[in-house]
Amino acid sequence: MSGLRPVICTVEGRISTKAQRIKRFRERALDDWKNELHAKYTKLEEKCNCYVSGFLTSHPDIKNRPIIINPEDEYGTKRFVCTTIRRTLVPYPELHDCQKCAEFVARFVNYEPLANDVATEELTTVIASPSQTLSWAIGDCFEMSTLLVSLLRGANFDTYVVAGLAPLWIRQQDQTHMQCSFKERSTSDSSNPCIEISINDDNFQQRISSVKGNLKNSLGLHSWVLVKPSTTHDLSNNRALFIETSTGVIYPVNKSPYTQLYCLWSDENYWVNVDDESGMIDVDLDNRQRWIAMFPAKTPGIPPIPPRSWVNSFEIPKERFKRRYPNGMRSITLDKAKIEFFGSGVDAQGLQARVTFYEDVERTILHECTEIFEPNSRVDYMIRRVRAPGKMKFEELFSQKNRFAIKEVEETGGVQRGLTFYSQIRSDGLLERVEELGLFTEYFEDRSDCLSRRKIFLAKTSSDEKKHKNVEYLDLGTCLGMADVVQIEDYFGPLNDKTSRQSCILSRLFQLNKGDIITNFSCEHEVIQQSEVNDCSAELQLLQKKAIKEVKVIQNEINEIRQLMYLQQTSKNLTFPTQKVVIVQPDVQNVKDNAENGDERIDYLAPYLMQVDSKMPLSKVAARSVRDACLRGFKERLIERGNIMQARLDKAKRELFASQETYQAKRGRTLQEKNAFEKLCSDQTFKIKVLETRISLHEQNAISKFKALESMLDSDDRLKSLH
DSSP, X not given: OTTOOOOOOOXXXXXXXXXXXXHHHHHHTTTOHHHHHHTSOOHHHHHHHHHHHHHHHHOHHHHTSSBOOOOBOTTSOBOOGGGGOOOOOOSOGGGGSHHHHHXXXXXXXXXXXXXXXXXXXXXXXXXXXXHHHHHHTEEOHXXXXXXXXXXXXXTTOEEEEEEEEEOHHXXXXXXXXXXXXXXXXXXXXXXXXXXXXXEEOTTHHHHHHHHGGGHHHHOEEEXXXXXXXXXXOOOGGGOOEEEETTTTEEEXXXXXXXXXXXXXXXXXXXXXXXXXXXXXXXXXXXXTTTEEESSOTTOTTSOSSOOOOOSOOOOOOHHHHHHOSTTSEEEEEETTEEEEEEOTTTSTTOEEEEEEEESSTTSOSEEEEEEEEOTTOXXXXXXXXXXXXXXXXXXXEEOTTSTTOEEEEEEETTTEEEEEEOGGGOTTOEEEEEEETTEEEEEEOSOXXXXXXXXXXXXXXXSSSOOOTTOEEEEOOTTTOEEEEEEEEEEEOOOOTTOOOOSOEEEEEXXXXXXXXXXXXEETTEEEEEEEESSOOHHHHHHHHHHHHHHHHHHHHHHHHHHHHHHHHHOSSOOOOOOOOOOOOOXXXXXXXXXXXXXXXXXXXXXXXXXXXXXXOOOHHHHHHHHHHHHHHHHHHHHHHHHHHHHHHHHHHHHHHHHHHHHHHXXXXXXXXXXXXXHHHHHHHHHHHHXXXXXXXXXXXXXHHHHHHHHHHHTOGGGGGGO
């Protein structure tokens, strides 16, 4: 019993269930015709298998090393490991980015540790295809690495599946020593900034040093991905990178937790490390003293490359891509932090991620909570919210699309609240507003009247107190009640290009509780004060009314956005705003015949009335026949139009798949050919999306058009005998 290794499980308690999955799959596939098809090799596969056997026989030192050559697929057929990689270009631009694609695979697929992580002559016995891994949404390190390499190679990244040794915390998917940070990424839509969460493992060397002498005992078999710089993709500092597929974390090759490389492969070749005892991580595949390639280039009698992948082309359905996580949610525990990810449409408030920071390692004392929302998923267009109970701090960030152009709300200690606005898209130039007890201060920029700052002095409303007639009420919103505006003080900046003010006014004070207006002028180096009591001029009275109106308008906007935020938080069935392309469909009754007779409407009954005597009043039977024939013909035309669009969509998909097949079958591609292929795939993907949108709109509008025609026929006088 002492020789048995303990069962490896992740920090979430997940163990390997691969044997049970494979067993159930093969039992169901016994009578499947695909099983017989997969059991047969093509001529190229047979030739490749013979060459691989001869290569291993001629290199006995390699044969006895811990490498993986011919694992079984999910059907039980032995496959050369290079042919399990299937280059696939998915129509999601986000997955054409190396880090984004790695994070997607790590969070979409549930990671399971290897049942046996001891480095033997045959590292693993079964590797499922990338398509099956996606279908299960479960996989071990080899299957997740194969899936990630398939996606990245489809996006023209130079990637490889690596097999070697890794520490225990890597194999357990333990991220409790990692940190996370936020960064704002600009998008094509400048009004919608994208806030990303990045996880880094900068302290892994401290983790290694803490293990000390037990590091060797904690090492075990693992697989990850190597990404090398290429002509199409420049990596950071033009250096190769390792991607840990179980977490999506990226490491530089010279600063990674991996200690030994046994072998690596792609869909083009297979390399064996013959100098892995040196303890040095070297990924220079041209170094013949360290790496031996199984398929030398252009050697007579030797297959130049492995055969084409036996894996069928696969795709990620749009619905599953939006959900991103197998159950719609994913939780990750970090160092003094916890991240919760939510798929699109899973959370009623539009929540995309929640990051909670703690004061202690045990994660019991809350420090700060940051919530990130999907763009355009909320009626208030909030994109981030930060709450720090210990500091009594509360922040909210909004995109430019909210109709009040509010940018950020920050509340501190419950005694002060600051609001920042997108001043460039507001007509009043409001930049910032600071609310304190009894005082509101507003800051402006680029106004025609050069107003730069405004102070609003408030007092508690009292019905017993006698007020001046100029005192105005200000509604502070729900739960806050009303307040009296007793003074408004405006400050003006220097003249600018937009100014319409001729005199150089420094400030103007409206004392509403006294009925006074005090204006300060600047004359060279002297400040002159002018006061008007009670009987103010009509011009100043208008300025006072304008200032009061602006104060109330801004306050009403703030009250309204508070109401929207409250509704967003309390309502589960709130309709979220979505940005849709509006295509105006002509109404059946307003369709024009042609350009020459633009005022004449199409007469849908005309072709069918020609079959009867339309000059005579139609009998009930004839009217019924004409009506049914008209509706039947219109329905057939709608169906025919839908079939035409569907045929075009199927053709576009076939062309895209054929292009991918041709491109993947061709080796030795030039940069010009790669760029041309990327442009072709981009154009075809756009065409497919347009056709899918048109089909969806046609399906939605077909029913309404049919009902509109029925209503029009029911009101037609020529069919009045039906009623």
